[in-house]
Amino acid sequence: MMLYRNVLNFLRGSVQVEIECACPERVLNLCAVEEIAFWDLQWLSPIALRLRVTRRGWRALREVCTRADAQASRLRERGAPQLLLRLRTRYALLAALALFVFLGAVMSGYLNSDATPRQKYQISVIVYETVPTETILRALEKCGVAVGSQGLKIHQEDVRNRALLELPDVAWLAVNVRGCVAHVQVVERKRPPAVVQESQVCNVVARREGLVTRVQALDGKAVAAPGSVVTEGELLISGVADSERSGLRLLHGMGEVWARTWYDLSVSVPLKTTEKTGEGRKKLHLSLDFGRRRIKFYGKGSITGVDCDKITYYKPFTLPGGLRLPLTLVRERITAWEGSAAERTEQSARQEGEQQLLALLSARLPEGSTVTDTRFAAVRQGDRLTVVLKAECLEQIGQTVTLPETETTQR
Numbered sequence: 001m002m003l004y005r006n007v008l009n010f011l012r013g014s015v016q017v018e019i020e021c022a023c024p025e026r027v028l029n030l031c032a033v034e035e036i037a038f039w040d041l042q043w044l045s046p047i048a049l050r051l052r053v054t055r056r057g058w059r060a061l062r063e064v065c066t067r068a069d070a071q072a073s074r075l076r077e078r079g080a081p082q083l084l085l086r087l088r089t090r091y092a093l094l095a096a097l098a099l100f101v102f103l104g105a106v107m108s109g110y111l112n113s114d115a116t117p118r119q120k121y122q123i124s125v126i127v128y129e130t131v132p133t134e135t136i137l138r139a140l141e142k143c144g145v146a147v148g149s150q151g152l153k154i155h156q157e158d159v160r161n162r163a164l165l166e167l168p169d170v171a172w173l174a175v176n177v178r179g180c181v182a183h184v185q186v187v188e189r190k191r192p193p194a195v196v197q198e199s200q201v202c203n204v205v206a207r208r209e210g211l212v213t214r215v216q217a218l219d220g221k222a223v224a225a226p227g228s229v230v231t232e233g234e235l236l237i238s239g240v241a242d243s244e245r246s247g248l249r250l251l252h253g254m255g256e257v258w259a260r261t262w263y264d265l266s267v268s269v270p271l272k273t274t275e276k277t278g279e280g281r282k283k284l285h286l287s288l289d290f291g292r293r294r295i296k297f298y299g300k301g302s303i304t305g306v307d308c309d310k311i312t313y314y315k316p317f318t319l320p321g322g323l324r325l326p327l328t329l330v331r332e333r334i335t336a337w338e339g340s341a342a343e344r345t346e347q348s349a350r351q352e353g354e355q356q357l358l359a360l361l362s363a364r365l366p367e368g369s370t371v372t373d374t375r376f377a378a379v380r381q382g383d384r385l386t387v388v389l390k391a392e393c394l395e396q397i398g399q400t401v402t403l404p405e406t407e408t409t410q411r
Contacts, residue, residue, distance in 0.1 A: 013079030015058040020048045021070030030064045055081065131169050131188050139166035140184065145175065201250045204237035204398045206230045210259030213394065220253030230259065236398050257398035260372075263364070265389045267356045269349040272383050273342050280336035289328040308336040346385055350378045353387030361391055369395035
């Protein structure tokens with residue numbers, strides 16, 4: 001209530017008045033009778049006081065002071081009317097103030113947040129577990145929620161329903177627009193674990209060729225034995241067991257089959273490279289991102305036909321208090337550089353090739369595998385060096401496959 005009165009008094013304007021009278025209490029009683037509102041009362045002496053009234057109340061107070069034989073002195077004014085009176089001849093300041101109010105009114109309807117400048121979509125997202133924030137932001141963009149979107153035009157229920165169709169891993173989503181920020185709260189869908197039906201007939205076959213070293217059949221009949229060579233797709237553990245004692249049984253074949261495997265990999269590494277010898281022309285491109293639109297302040301000319309480096313800087317605009325506007329200044333520094341051909345040694349090229357091959361081998365091996373032996377070779381072919389890797393590994397090669405119903409029925 002007090003804040004409301006202060007704002008109202010500022011908009012109406014107020015006058016500070018000093019009153020001298022033999023009986024100042026009579027002036028205050030007359031103000032109460034005439035319903036003249038006053039505040040900030042200060043007693044300066046037994047015959048003098050100071051108070052504040054509205055601009056309209058100042059006219060009525062002068063009549064009251066005349067009737068009470070009191071002397072009223074107008075000290076100073078404050079409030080919106082006095083401020084506008086001072087600014088009436090300062091056209092540039094008035095124009096800046098009007099522009100500030102206009103931008104504040106317009107941009108308050110656009111989404112904004114405290115994300116980093118490089119993030120295209122600055123939406124506050126609360127995620128609890130595994131759904132990537134980038135995936136949610138892309139889905140929100142398709143639904144029209146991004147920096148530059150007008151918050152008043154966002155229908156929260158419509159956005160929620162459309163976003164849930166784009167995000168199959170999300171069970172619940174809420175969008176709350178507060179000021180210039182859209183707060184998105186997400187709850188992931190709890191996917192049930194894969195149910196293994198023990199009644200389903202399965203085989204374990206070889207994922208790739210190898211020399212079997214160990215067979216561990218948890219269920220089913222082991223077909224491959226240690227020391228045997230198997231090819232890709234060959235049966236290792238059968239889900240169909242037939243014996244004289246128990247007859248034909250259909251089982252869920254499970255287990256692990258470890259084997260020695262071999263890999264032949266190769267990469268080609270260039271021996272001639274281009275090294276920077278000096279910098280050439282430089283250009284600075286300025287642009288302004290307003291919401292999802294970019295306004296360019298440069299022409300179509302650019303540095304073409306040469307090698308160049310480009311570094312992009314983002315500087316967002318903020319208001320006092322840290323409120324970020326949907327305006328970002330983008331600076332692109334483009335520097336052309338001159339290069340000269342250089343030839344690297346075969347040793348350095350071979351080291352680079354070996355590192356690439358080891359990384360490629362590690363990516364192909366399943367988890368838990370080990371590399372038991374590696375052998376490298378290199379052959380120069382023109383301006384390139386071909387590096388070859390022959391590796392021996394120990395890995396689990398068994399994979400479970402389901403038998404078709406027709407096959408199990410025939411059995």
